Amino acid sequence: MPRKSFGLPQSNRNRTFSGPRSHHPDQVKNKRGSYIPSDRFIQAATPKAEEVVFVPEHSFADFGLDARIMANLTARGYTHPTPIQDKTIAAGLAGQDVLGLANTGTGKTAAFLLPIIHRILTGETKRALILAPTRELATQIDEEFRGFARGLGLYDAICVGGTNINPQINALKRRPQIIIATPGRLKDLINNYGLTLKSSDTLVLDEFDRMLDMGFIRDIQFIMSGLPEVRQSLFFSATLNDEIKQMISTMLKDPVTVSVVQGQTASQIDQDVVRVTGRDEKSAVLADLLKKPEFEKVIIFGQTKYGVQRLSDKLEQAGFRVAAIHGNKSQGQRQRALQDFKADRIQALIATDVAARGLDIPNVSHVINYDQPNTYDDYIHRIGRTGRAGKTGKALTFVER
Numbered sequence: 001m002p003r004k005s006f007g008l009p010q011s012n013r014n015r016t017f018s019g020p021r022s023h024h025p026d027q028v029k030n031k032r033g034s035y036i037p038s039d040r041f042i043q044a045a046t047p048k049a050e051e052v053v054f055v056p057e058h059s060f061a062d063f064g065l066d067a068r069i070m071a072n073l074t075a076r077g078y079t080h081p082t083p084i085q086d087k088t089i090a091a092g093l094a095g096q097d098v099l100g101l102a103n104t105g106t107g108k109t110a111a112f113l114l115p116i117i118h119r120i121l122t123g124e125t126k127r128a129l130i131l132a133p134t135r136e137l138a139t140q141i142d143e144e145f146r147g148f149a150r151g152l153g154l155y156d157a158i159c160v161g162g163t164n165i166n167p168q169i170n171a172l173k174r175r176p177q178i179i180i181a182t183p184g185r186l187k188d189l190i191n192n193y194g195l196t197l198k199s200s201d202t203l204v205l206d207e208f209d210r211m212l213d214m215g216f217i218r219d220i221q222f223i224m225s226g227l228p229e230v231r232q233s234l235f236f237s238a239t240l241n242d243e244i245k246q247m248i249s250t251m252l253k254d255p256v257t258v259s260v261v262q263g264q265t266a267s268q269i270d271q272d273v274v275r276v277t278g279r280d281e282k283s284a285v286l287a288d289l290l291k292k293p294e295f296e297k298v299i300i301f302g303q304t305k306y307g308v309q310r311l312s313d314k315l316e317q318a319g320f321r322v323a324a325i326h327g328n329k330s331q332g333q334r335q336r337a338l339q340d341f342k343a344d345r346i347q348a349l350i351a352t353d354v355a356a357r358g359l360d361i362p363n364v365s366h367v368i369n370y371d372q373p374n375t376y377d378d379y380i381h382r383i384g385r386t387g388r389a390g391k392t393g394k395a396l397t398f399v400e401r
Contacts, residue, residue, distance in 0.1 A: 004260055038347075043271045056086040063089050065114060066121050072150050073114075074188065082107035083260040086351060087233075089115055091256040095124065098234040101259040104207070105360045105388055109144045112204050112234045117149050119202070120177045128202040129227070130180045131220065133210040135160040135331050136359055138180050140207065145178060152177070161185040163331040169193060181276040183219035190226060197226045208237040209244060213377070214354065217247070224251065269367075269387040273399045282398055283314060286370060288349060289396070290320055296365050297341075298348040299385050303371035305352055311370065312350045321346040327354060339377065353378055359385060369397040 059080060060073055081089065084102040091098050092115030102108050112130070118123035132138040142158045149156075156178040157171035165188070172179070179186075179200070189195040203224070204212065211220060233252050237244060238261065248255070274289075276282040289295055302308035305326035312324035318344045322335035323346050324370060342361055351359075354374065364386040373379040379397075387393025 001007050001330070007375070010244065013060055013123075036372065036379070038397075038399050040274055040376060041273050041379070041395075041399070042282055043269075052071075054083055056081050058086055063114075065093075065118050068152055069114065069117060069121075069148060072148055072269070075150075076147055078280065084108050084258065085111045085114075085183065087258040087260065088112075088256070092116070092234060093118060093234075095119070095232050097232060097255040097381040099248060099255040099257045100234070100236045101238070101240055101257075101261050102236060103238050103261055104384070106260060108206070108236045109141055110148070112206075113141070113145055113148055114204055115331060116178065117145075117152070117154065120154060125177075125202050125232070127176075127200045128178045128204065129186075129197060129223075130204040131186070131211070131223070132180065132206045133182065133214055133216065134354070135162060135182060135334065136325075137207065138152055138182055138315065139207045139335060141180050145180070152186065156180055156199075158293075159185050159189060160331065161188075162327070162329075162334075165189075165193075171260070183216040183223060186223055187219050190223070197223070198228060201228050202232045203227060203234070205233075205235045208235050208248075209239045209241075210381075212244065212247075224371060243246065251398075269383050269393040269395050271383065271395045271397070273397050275401050277401045281377050282370070282400070283311070286368070286398075287315070287318060287320070289368070290315070294365065296347065297311065297344065298366045298368060299359075299361075299364055299382075300348055300350045300368045301373070301382050303354060304348060307371065308350050308352055315348070315350075320348065322348045322350055325348045326352045353382070361385065362388060363386070363391075367395045369395070372399070 007221075013397060038153045060078060060081060065073075083106065084100055085107050088098050088100050088111045092112060098112075100108060100111060114310040116128045120128070130141060132141060138158055138160050142156060145156050155174055155176040157168060157174070157176040157180070159168045159172070159179060161182055167191070168185075172189070185193075190197070205220070211217070233255075235248060235252060235255075262297060274285060276285055286300070290298065300311070302311055305328050308324050308326045309328070312322050315322045323340055325337050326342050329337070337346075337349060338359070338361070342348045367383045369379070369382060369387045373382055383393070383395035386395060
């Protein structure tokens with residue numbers, strides 16, 4: 001194939017590409033009216049330096065985790081902690097605030113979940129609230145929790161937008177020890193359905209920088225105002241700029257700060273542009289690329305949910321195995337698309353930026369910016385979906401002549 005209140009308890013390269021690598025003076029205008037020089041989309045991957053093997057200071061047994069947690073770790077094949085786990089789990093277990101700086105896909109979910117689960121079992125934590133920027137990331141955290149807490153009699157409630165709120169209300173009535181939520185849906189539950197957070201004595205903000213990028217700061221501040229003043233807070237972010245530093249200074253108390261960020265995400269990604277004239281040539285060139293055998297697992301980024309769906313429909317009609325994720329898709333549809341992509345049942349996932357936040361999918365061969373990103377930071381985030389786990393990735397950006 002060509003392929004609402006209820007008193008809740010607490011083709012040819014010369015044809016498609018620009019040819020030899022060179023810097024082009026043209027400026028690329030995006031939807032927000034700013035410009036990104038097209039030469040910033042062109043960069044050869046940096047040759048991989050000799051890899052330094054990480055030697056953890058601890059084993060999981062050193063942390064004193066509950067034996068049942070250890071059994072679940074063993075069953076899931078966890079042998080040695082990753083750098084972020086090695087440097088933050090002890091502080092989390094001690095009840096300290098933590099600021100962890102780490103790239104996506106470095107094991108930070110376990111870095112906060114394992115201490116939380118242990119402290120709930122020992123009675124040191126009553127309830128934990130975990131905030132994530134997207135439904136997909138919240139769902140991934142929920143899946144990890146279920147694996148680590150298997151057989152422990154612990155419950156969580158996942159509260160995200162784009163899904164029926166009634167099952168979430170019922171889940172909250174069960175007095176879950178952990179609430180995993182996106183900020184908008186949690187605010188809705190507080191304002192319109194009587195949810196209180198007075199017993200949530202542990203707070204996790206995962207991908208804090210992405211939540212700020214997505215405009216969630218007011219929601220986060222509102223949510224935090226309903227939490228106990230005495231609490232443990234664990235924030236994880238891939239970046240730390242002046243704005244984030246200023247906010248964190250008012251949100252964390254004497255945090256243990258750990259950074260295991262490993263260089264510029266784009267350094268291991270081979271980047272180039274695809275020059276096209278008009279929409280018809282653009283879609284034809286994309287189809288030609290997807291026919292090439294090396295384009296085996298591709299994420300294609302579009303600017304709008306309508307454009308993403310239109311492109312997905314067109315490619316599917318042409319016989320390609322594709323699926324779309326965007327804001328108009330139900331959570332069930334988005335999850336099925338992600339599972340199909342992870343399982344290689346489809347070749348390409350077509351997504352908007354918001355829908356793709358927090359995606360951690362291994363072995364993505366290519367990222368294609370069919371529509372250009374709003375900012376260069378968005379560009380770096382997009383292309384970071386490829387070139388993971390030490391592999392070299394490839395990113396292509398369509399530029400109209």
